[in-house]
Amino acid sequence: GENVEQHPSTLSVQEGDSAVIKCTYSDSASNYFPWYKQELGKGPQLIIDIRSNVGEKKDQRIAVTLNKTAKHFSLHITETQPEDSAVYFCAALDNTGKLIFGQGTTLQVKP
Amino acid sequence: DVKVTQSSRYLVKRTGEKVFLECVQDMDHENMFWYRQDPGLGLRLIYFSYDVKMKEKGDIPEGYSVSREKKERFSLILESASTNQTSMYLCASSLGQLEHLFFGPGTRLTVL
DSSP states (O other): OOOEEEEOSEEEEETTSOEEEEEEESOTTOOEEEEEEEOTTSOOEEEEEEETTOSEEEETTEEEEEETTTTEEEEEEOSOOGGGOEEEEEEEEOTTSOEEEOOOEEEEEEO | OOOEEESOSEEEEOTTOOEEEEEEESSOOSEEEEEEEETTTEEEEEEEESSTTOOEEOSOOTTEEEEEEETTEEEEEESSOOGGGOEEEEEEEESSTTSOOEEOOOEEEEEO
């Protein structure tokens, strides 16, 4: 079955710097890759997703890139702000239609 | 806005107790899910349901059961709670199987 590995587990950046979180997946048939953000005391919330027919997608300060050959995808956050501090999860849709999540990355943006 | 509510934010139970975690969504979503969140392990799927009275096992169903008698409500049941079920439990719903998940705020369960 699908396996998703996420790195790093923790990431600390200075406000204004960029942050990059990387995920790898095992099933080459996976074709949908969402990213979720979980703020303290809340459930995860979808922030961006990408399907396998595109290599990159942007939404303001966040972007996701996908390399199907290498089976990895990344979340890029530019000009980080303190409100970006949260736990981020990547996921991949497996061949049974279920989302398989990565282990999570705790991002801390220091003012 | 979709709202997914969970019956309790915090719950403390004793080993061997039967525990019910309730989840309600208000947007007529067909699909509902129960995940467990543990540090370093991410979100793991326990059970899911694509329709009323329908249920499917996820990746870690052992020790759990579910009930979906109405479209908007999905309950997770721990038949006999054990200490290794101490965790954060997240309920989610989605309109279609490939649509994004809307999560509730979670229930932090402690089993003593």
